[in-house]
Amino acid sequence: MFKHLNAVSGDPLLALIVAHQQDPNPKKIDLGVGVYKDDNGHTPILNTVKKAEAILLEQEESKSYLGIYGAAAFEPIIQDLLFGEGHALLSSGRIRSTQTPGGTGALKVAADFISANLKGARLWVSDPTWGNHKSIFDSAGVEVINYPYYDPATNGLRFDDMMAKLEAEVNEGDVLLVHACCHNPTGIDLQLEHWKVLTEFVKAKGLLPLVDAAYQGFGDGLDEDLAGLRHMAENVDNMLIANSFSKNFGIYRERCGGLSIMAESADEANAAFSIVGQAIRANYSMPPSHGAAVVHTIMTSPELKAEWKEEVAQMRDRINGLRAKLVAKLAASGVSKDFAFIQDQRGMFSYSGLTLEQVRTLRSEYAIYIADTGRMSIAGVSDDNIDYLCESIAKVVG
Template identity: 45%
Template sequence: MFETIAIAPPDAILGLTDAFQQDTNPEKINLSVGVYKDANGQTPVLRAVKEAEQKILETQTSKSYLGIDGLPGYCDQVAKMLFADQIDRKRLAILQTPGGTGAVRIAGEFVGSQFAGSKVWISNPTWANHPAIFHSAGVATEQYRYLNGDRTGLDFDALLEDLSSGPVPGDAVLLHACCHNPTGVDPTADQWRQIAELLKAQKLLPIVDFAYQGFGQGLQEDAEGLRILVETCPEILVCSSFSKNFGLYSERVGALTLVAQEPAAASAALSQLKRLVRTNYSNPPRHGATIVATILQDPQLTETWETELTEMRNRIAGMRTRFVQQMKTAGVNRDFQFLLQQNGMFSFSGLNPMQVDELRSKHSVYIVGSGRINVAGMTEHNLPRLATAIAAVL
């Protein structure tokens, strides 16, 4: 039977990593995959993580299965990270998931199994994997406009128009809490309030992808949009990840948090979420969640982690500024100042697919076909060459 199987197309982003690894150019630059890199181009293990792992090594007594919903102490810390003391914990159903991707998948299956016919509305553009995940979960998707005509900022009027006229009551709307992937363009607090009021009036379910808390403006600042939604919308799904802000990419540490109007509804929803997990991956891995819980339950480790997170955030912001300056130095006849208004690891460069292809084929510079650049992949060493390459394709 296997001889009839066709080869699947490569992943739009991870496929670039394969091409990058095969490139023999010693000066090649990879700005495609969304991982943080330090000034030396390495993805480090955080000091707080190493200290927590040492503590775990000395005290852990079992490698037995976790419950279907994961490590209780971890789930409690997720609630604090997202909402502080804003919401009654009894209104929350929280699952530890294999990364933020696992949270999105379970959210899609939950919507599909509980609200037949509901669609998920996603921004255009969005993370390339979003529509594929929902389609695999059996949920149809539609798009709402997000960027303005020159693709440098938010077209808020178009966003409101599409969400006012397209979805029907019971549909879901996928939103990025901060550091929008792939654009880095986020709504303001006032715009978040208008979005929240619209969702409530239209009886739409917010699904919030929160993969980059702390990489935009700060831990609390990045949660502002989510907390505005919670003040207005009675029910929410939140898909969060600790891959970026704890550097735990390979440990796959995420969470799906459901906000219900009443504790009874949260309990019922958790039972359905656990049923979905049981027939998928059964229960989540322990180690990564234990690291996060250990750090957040220890004031000294928390302080160390927050210091490191601030260092990462500041490095990204610094490279964004240096890139804009470097493009001026290269004499490029295009104003890149708009990049300074974007948040997080990613920036939408404005490069078209032909220019992206030329960067890869002629200069060994790898970015996503949409023009998304991973700013965290820039270093003082590769920045001049990157600017020269972009100047050449422009």
């Protein structure tokens, strides 16, 4: 039955993690894994999550199914976090939100919704983008096309080229995927002025924006990171938003995310939401409970919510502080390349500007594990390894 099947290569980033785990070098550094780590290289459970879980352990009375859309009380939690409490859009009825198994689950449901209901729509994604975007939409039969984004010559944004490509080639009804903040994998974000240009373009061309908000709070702040998303939502008729609670609540394995759909009217939003429910039913029937229950418990407690915001700020400040330290220590090491751009990037990831040859030399000779693209996870840097890392980069780069 299966004799004709050939094995396929796995995710290269996952292979990188395994290679690091098996490396006996005591100085080895993992800058590939895409999870937050503290200075001890540990992915901690937030204090607020522990407190919420204790409450749930005491109060939870059932493990029955939640229903297709998850807990009804979770819908306003998703929306308040994305738009801010009291935002006018939230009382309009134009936005409906469902709990999903992580941001990946939200994107998969969005892909199936687009494939089944927006016939001929193509998905435009940044070059580069998160490695799983293409796989998710390919699996739903949606054509995926790249638009220019990262400029290796300047380690910056190719916004003019991006707009020129879109202007020349998008069709009415196409879907434009944009990272809300902390662009994965480059760390290079659209600024508010870029969002304003994109918003007008989306309106003029009749496009459907799909915003991937996986790292809210890890850039400049919970509200600051979504300023562009909120501007666009306030000025377009339709939008899809996939968001994740994995990072800013540190609940990666609990698989908690959300998919929001915004339509021109409340009736249209409800109709679209019912169809989203069909896609959910066909995919995983209904989402898991625990992660959403934890988030709901935190967000509905004024004390826990305030403490959680502080914990997010601490993670954000650590990452941004590491960026500044990395730039300073690389400069002090005498390296010939200017790495100042790393400090301007945001989020956990950085396109380091290292070449494939340099990355592989760092891996083979210094046990420093960075993706072949040069993408490194800033959260993997620590006070204990930063000197060795910068010295090694200086030796390899020259």
